[in-house]
Amino acid sequence: MYKVLKRKQKIMLKQKYFKRNGGLLLQQHLSSNEGNVEKIKLFTSKEMEKATDYYNENRILGQGGQGTVYKGMLIDGSIVAIKKSKMVEGKKFDEKKVEQFINEVIILSQINHRNVVKLLGCCLEAEVPLLVYEFIPNGTLYDLIRNQNEEIPLTWEMRLRIAIEIANALFYLHSAASTPIYHRDIKSSNILLDDKYRAKVSDFGTSRSVALEQTHLTTRVQGTFGYMDPEYFRSSQLTEKSDVYSFGVVLIELLTSQKPISAEQSEPVRSLISYFLDSMQENSLFNIIDPMVVKDGPEQEIIVVALLAKRCLNLNGKKRPTMKQVAMELELIKASGGNVIEDYGDEESEIDDMIHSWETNPSSSMSGTITTDSVTFPLNSSF
């Protein structure tokens, strides 16, 4: 009797968790064809415990705002990454996080792209919901940029290829999926790298699927400081161009190997974006480019990529290129070795100026400070 009662209690608890974790909401969405039901496997809590060795601390791959990610092995031997959502703050269960979680499942179940991380399934009967992804072994782009070593140098060729892969994934999200998907949190720490250092866009908790007729959507502003489109921040109007802006920031990171925002205590907050744009304005772009990139990459390619980044960062979203344009231009730059100046119209003279200033004084280093609208940057400082 006792055993039967215990088993019944266990089943009831799992049902309670399933409901609380948004199981019914997910079923509703998936059955109304917003996702691809067949692709999403529902794992049991036992399978998850076994896979992660009961959420062993040694298995932790990383921690973020949404929860903890564990490395796991499924019964069939496949290696996976399991994200355990952080749902309970104190004693309160966070409904918003459930929404984000279900959102990620629905969005990722519609996507099949080689540069987007694959969601294999989820588990809703555990105390907190869990997401199961393919395991991506080489960490994040953020870490790769910062922890470069001789073993895996981040060459210009790799940087350009990674930029193209991210651009292609975003172009796909914006256009090829049945309804456009805006990621809303593009940043180097959300770009994972696989065994061949191919980019995989991840973290779709805050992304939005937007019906075609809804070209402008008013939303609660989401994103990361330093990458967020200032126009979206002001207006709350979400468009595809917000992802273009954040992508522009990642391009600058790839060019300079610097963090977008560095706010160390006792120092003023520094914005890499303003510094970068000022450097371009003053024809001193090569002072801010990572010396390794300067050494390794053809200068014309670097310059046209920098010009593209500048266009992505235009304060007026309408003037930014689409991700389709960005992806195509980057492919073209790679294929032509930067000899695409004739396609750049007005910017041709700007490129000429930059090449001229670089050629006449390649090792010029600025001194003093430059002032932008709001921030003063000591030059020659490493961000």
Ligand SMILES: Nc1ncnc2c1ncn2[C@@H]1O[C@H](COP(=O)(O)OP(=O)(O)OP(=O)(O)O)[C@@H](O)[C@H]1O
């Ligand atoms: N599929 C995966 N394969 C391997 N490692 C992963 C995978 N997904 C995430 N990670 C690791 O887990 C860390 C945390 O990832 P996650 O995307 O959950 O952060 P997050 O909680 O979304 O952070 P935030 O929302 O604050 O940006 C990543 O930095 C990465 O190191």
